[in-house]
Amino acid sequence: MNRLALDRIACMRGGRILFEGLSLDLNEGAGALVTGPNGTGKSSLLRIAAGLLTPAAGSVVRDGDAALMAEAAGLDPERPLREALGWWARIDGRRDAIEAAMADVGIADLADIPVRLLSTGQRRRAQIARTIAGGAPIWLLDEPANGLDAASVGLLEQLIARHRAGGGIVIVATHQPLGLDGAVEVTL
Numbered sequence: 001m002n003r004l005a006l007d008r009i010a011c012m013r014g015g016r017i018l019f020e021g022l023s024l025d026l027n028e029g030a031g032a033l034v035t036g037p038n039g040t041g042k043s044s045l046l047r048i049a050a051g052l053l054t055p056a057a058g059s060v061v062r063d064g065d066a067a068l069m070a071e072a073a074g075l076d077p078e079r080p081l082r083e084a085l086g087w088w089a090r091i092d093g094r095r096d097a098i099e100a101a102m103a104d105v106g107i108a109d110l111a112d113i114p115v116r117l118l119s120t121g122q123r124r125r126a127q128i129a130r131t132i133a134g135g136a137p138i139w140l141l142d143e144p145a146n147g148l149d150a151a152s153v154g155l156l157e158q159l160i161a162r163h164r165a166g167g168g169i170v171i172v173a174t175h176q177p178l179g180l181d182g183a184v185e186v187t188l
């Protein structure tokens with residue numbers, strides 16, 4: 001059973017406590033929406049949830065693989081989109097998932113275009129496709145709506161809802177309003 005639980009987490013950055021006493025218990029289908037001004041620790045919280053940053057206090061229980069989608073796209077700019085996504089899918093053992101993931105975010109027709117030629121929003125959609133194709137049950141999305149047009153934001157909301165309906169868990173850090181039904185709201 002997938003689960004992500006943070007228990008009384010404190011986050012220290014550069015010798016300063018950004019937040020403390022933060023608890024979240026997300027079971028299958030759950031979502032959390034993290035908001036707050038610049039620099040309050042939203043990205044740091046996602047990194048703690050991913051296991052990439054050690055909290056100054058508290059504990060993290062993660063049952064299920066986590067995918068962190070952050071600013072750095074991690075897609076080879078010189079490769080055509082399909083191959084750039086394929087590189088990750090091979091590592092994840094999920095080569096078969098690429099075509100459907102590209103179709104999910106409406107970029108199937110860009111499969112042969114080098115990543116460096118994609119627009120900001122297309123690149124963001126490619127990142128979402130990478131997250132979908134990876135198959136991890138726990139999604140940690142850092143500003144996923146940045147650069148997306150209104151229609152793509154709606155699509156993102158639907159894809160997150162589908163992921164949760166299938167038993168997935170999501171934490172989204174965002175400055176933009178995003179519709180996540182029944183999500184726990186965390187303000188930093």
Ligand SMILES: Nc1ncnc2c1ncn2[C@@H]1O[C@H](COP(=O)(O)OP(=O)(O)OP(=O)(O)O)[C@@H](O)[C@H]1O
Pocket residue numbers: 013014018036037038039040041042043044045
């Ligand atoms: N590696 C680091 N070493 C020291 N301080 C850091 C490090 N990474 C981030 N910080 C500091 O931690 C604070 C929180 O950063 P973080 O990126 O988590 O904030 P955020 O809430 O996601 O901000 P934004 O809304 O601008 O994306 C910032 O003051 C930042 O300068």
